[in-house]
Amino acid sequence: MTQEMGYEAQVAPEEWRDVPVEPQEEYDDSPEQPFQDVATSPLSTFASDVDTASYSNLRRQLRQGVAPEGVRIEELVNYFDYDYPAPAPDAADPFTVTTQVADAPWAPGHQLAMIGVQATDATPTSRGNNVVFLLDVSGSMDDPNKLPLLAESFELLVEQLDERDTVSIVTYAGSDQVLADSVPGDRRDELVRTLRDLRAGGTTGGAAGLRTAYELAEKNFVDGGNNRVVLATDGDFNVGPSTPEQLTELIEEHARSGVYISVLGFGMGNLKDSTMEAIADHGNGNYAYIDTINEARKVLVDEFDSTMFVVAQDLKVQVELNPATVSRYRLLGYDNRRLEDEEFDDDTKDAGDVGAGHAVTAFYELVPAGDGPQDDGLAYQDVEAGDSTDFMTVHVRYKQPGAATSAEVVFPVGPDAYTTRPTSDFRFASAVAEFGLAVTGSAHAEGADAGRARERAQAATGEDRYGLRAEFVTLVDTYREITG
DSSP, X not given: OOTTSOTTTTSOGGGGTTOOOOTTOBOOOOOXXXXXXXXXXXEEEEEOOXXXXXXXXXXXXXXXXXXXXXXXXXXHHTTSXXXXXXXXXXXXSSEEEEEEEEEXXXXXXXXXXXEEEEEOSSXXXXXXXXXEEEEEOSGGGXXXXXXXXXXXXXXXXXXXXXXXXXXXXXXXXXXXXXEEEEEETTOHHHHHHHHHTOOOOSOOOHHHHHHHHHHHHHHTOOTTSEEEEEEEEOOOOOSSSOSHHHHXXXXXXXXXXXXXXXXXXXXXXXXXXXXXXXXXXXXXXEEEEEOSHXXXXXXXXXXXXXXXXXXXXXXXXXXXXXXXXXXXXXEESOTTTBOXXXXXXXXXXXXXXXXXXXXXXXEEEEEEOOSSOOOOOOSSOOOOOOSOOOOEEEEEEEEXXXXXXXXXXXXXEOGGGBXXXXXXXXXXXXXXXXXXXXXXXXXXXXXXXXXXXXXXXXXXXXXXXXXXXXXXXXXXXXXXXXXX
């Protein structure tokens, strides 16, 4: 495949036709955030999120010919790369923060603020990878787009490893089984044979498999290295602890061990998206959905470092809005990643981990403040807006990997952040966000329009090395055909 070809160019749409859509998929549809009054709620706090599963799952559903479920706007936006400046090699912090403000396309008179956090692409260790493949081989995985695709995907991952790395393989169905224990990463033929011999059958005792995988990762722990469980499943656990709440408790027990987790979702019909997202969120992990071998290549080859190596742990963002310039605001997406304001300074509160080269993008829709003093509606206190012309101040807290205490970095967003000629990255990312608002039927962005989002995205595809932005435009067309 040449570099000019899109990741999905080899996948014919016909492969997705006539696939039965069972009403057994499970999603955690958290309520979207309404507009907040700056005078009474000047702070907005959320945990970073680098998951991309919602986008590739949306792509799969649209190719099936059904309107998508489980759409998380931040994961749609964060699926794509943006040209944010990276930190210098000797920078004190492992990320930069870029901001831009422009007019909101779907709401005349409103503004849209984009915040981009770009992590360094320098991996934090050369000590090697201690990786445990935890593979679901239960009966529910017995489909061409599940276990066979899983095995082929992990073959790609094996090709990225070498003699410094160790690989263990655990499978689970009715019971768990250790197929490999600390095999050197350069014994690729042995590992590939094990993957190709996998067969599906039986019930799904995922909790027991998780325990075994973590025990192996801890037994083979590489001090100063990358220690990670890579879980591949459709999430349909049905033996032992199986609800997101039960599995979260199990995962949190092991998250403190220094072992991270990556969750790869496979399949359709009985996909338990909510379970897999909960495992990743509470286990110092990330979550991607693999709908084709090209998506596996994107996640496990091209984004290997960002998937595997954490450079900023428990990264939280707190935005302080300025009442002199903004009267109301709302955060787009991150609906199940919002934090209480006091949790920003709480170093015991788990948040998202950011990998090498990852970027986190967030949008705020702003209602500008009017001229003259604002009536805040408070009877017993008066809120003075002051005379600052800043839009907001962005506070970022994070831990170095393995550290117990956080550092905080502050980035004011002044009036020069506003532009009437936003960058192509801003225009494309805002088009993805608008599409997400239209798909989810946002009650607070009734002017969001998929057609307008498509036109803006098409005009802002830029270099588009792998054709992913162009693919997004075609997906919008597919959505419009499905929904009429």
